[in-house]
Amino acid sequence: MHIVSKPVARPLTPSQRAERTTSTAFGSAFTEHLVSVRWSEERGWHEAELRPYEPLVLDPATVGLHYGQAVFEGLKAFRSHTGSVGVFRPDAHARRMRASARRLMMPEPPEELFLAAVDALVAQDQQWIPDDPAISLYLRPLLFASERTLALRPAREYRFLLMAFVTEGYFGPAQRPVRVQVTETYSRAAAGGTGGAKCAGNYAGSLLPQAEAQEQGFDQVVWLDPVERRWVEELGGMNLFFVYGSGRDARLVTPPLSGSLLAGVTRDALLRLAPALGVPAAEEPMSLEEWRRGCAGGELTEVFACGTAARITPVGEVGSADGTWTIGDGTTGEVTTRLSDALFGIQRGELPDRWSWMRPVAPAPQPAGT
Ligand SMILES: Cc1ncc(COP(=O)(O)O)c(C=O)c1O
Missing domain, CATH: 3.30.470.10 (Aminotransferase class 4, branched-chain amino acid transferase, N-terminal domain)
Known part of the structure; x- marks a missing residue:
């Protein structure tokens, strides 16, 4: 048109x-x-x-x-x-x-x-x-x-x-690790509802939980599934990735699209980019209990959120009704940095755009002197 x-x-x-x-x-x-x-x-x-x-x-x-x-x-x-x-x-x-x-x-x-x-x-x-x-x-x-x-x-x-x-x-400018709070009071969306759509009302409903988390010193809210309040879904307006292991043994997990999650374009990109960097990536349910246990046992080494606005944002600390825990040493992990650099490298035209993700746009002619 x-x-x-x-x-x-x-x-x-x-x-x-x-x-x-x-x-x-x-x-x-x-x-x-x-x-x-x-x-x-x-x-x-x-x-x-x-x-x-x-x-x-x-x-x-x-x-x-x-x-x-x-x-x-x-x-x-x-x-x-x-x-x-x-x-x-x-x-x-x-x-x-x-x-x-x-x-x-x-x-x-x-x-x-x-x-x-x-x-x-x-x-x-x-x-x-x-x-x-x-x-x-x-x-x-x-x-x-x-x-x-x-x-x-x-x-x-x-x-x-x-x-x-x-x-x-x-x-x-600096993607510092964020502190996140799990809400067991509020839900972002329900299966069969509008959580999978990017509609205005979803965002209005998230403002109160977000404000309450901020009052308690957190940056963002972790949404659990609305039925069992057991499965991790998203972080504020971002998708979540969990890193198990490190170095050559690192692997990624992100919650599957249940209908109440938004299918992030960045999430989809990382599911393709990570394996190309030698980090296998799978869509698997992640329980809150597993998140806590994995961090305590050291198997779960890094967590990050991703989205267009937030890019790749490391998660440093989690607060829940049952206490607070740190992920790794609370700083940005190696896999998070590697993925962030690779994605940004493609977006900035510094790395090969193997999946043709970038659409080039030439400038329109401008009046002289502008
Ligand atoms: C609820 C929610 N989840 C995840 C995302 C991440 O999606 P994307 O990577 O397409 O920006 C967004 C942002 O659009 C969002 O609003």
Whole structure:
């Protein structure tokens, strides 16, 4: 689908951009453009355009605001060491957005539309990505029900938006080991529910448990399965990996996709990348008891979380109702570092992209002097 380009007449100068990106805290330094596409029952996808980033005017009865018919994605564009820009696995994010939309009875944005939007925005705003390897461009596709109605039925009009902001890792520049707290009070999702979809409501429901964990000095919440409260599922908005053994004997385990977990694109990448580095990786259920026992006995040597925003984040310490324990010596482990370097090496174009994960995007022509 063709995206009509209507960029700002006078883009910000490099020094104005630098001023706008003095803080790269997650979700704050937005670029100058967005892509907007409408969908209606009569016209399907239409009015696809790239235009200046600006506030929306919404009717108070915009149904997506009331009943939560809203799904989103999160993916990143990186500047390589040669200066070119590539987006990490946009096709996988497009497919996940389609699956999320299907679960919430929304029209599924075609993969070509999703990719055309990513290409248009990253081409236009890629000068916002500095050379600093710690900084990347986070792309946020959003699809919400935009019909003016409060009827409780699938809406008949939707809006797809793609915006972008400049950011460091979710936990700041250095991926320091995080302290995590297992919640035995709250659940993120249930099998048969919407946990496998990236829908807005899942994130609203996680805010209170997250705030309570932070009040007690932890960084993130570990979600257990909602039935037995025994099996480890995810960490906040990230997937979890467990490392057994070390050196040549190291192997990885991550919980299987039970329906209530989000199928992370980073998780999927690591399940392929790790074996290529000589670290076998399997999807196996992990109980809280096994986590604790494995750390106490020394078999379980490292744990890390992964996601687009958080990249690879080591877990140093776990708090639960039955006490607190340290993983390894509480610092970033060797396997975690190796995987993180390998993934980042591909994203930065420093290592061969054996699975064709990076989608190169050339810059759009810019007016002189910008
Ligand atoms: C609940 C949840 N789990 C896991 C992930 C990691 O997914 P990805 O690697 O695709 O960013 C995310 C982030 O999108 C998430 O929100």
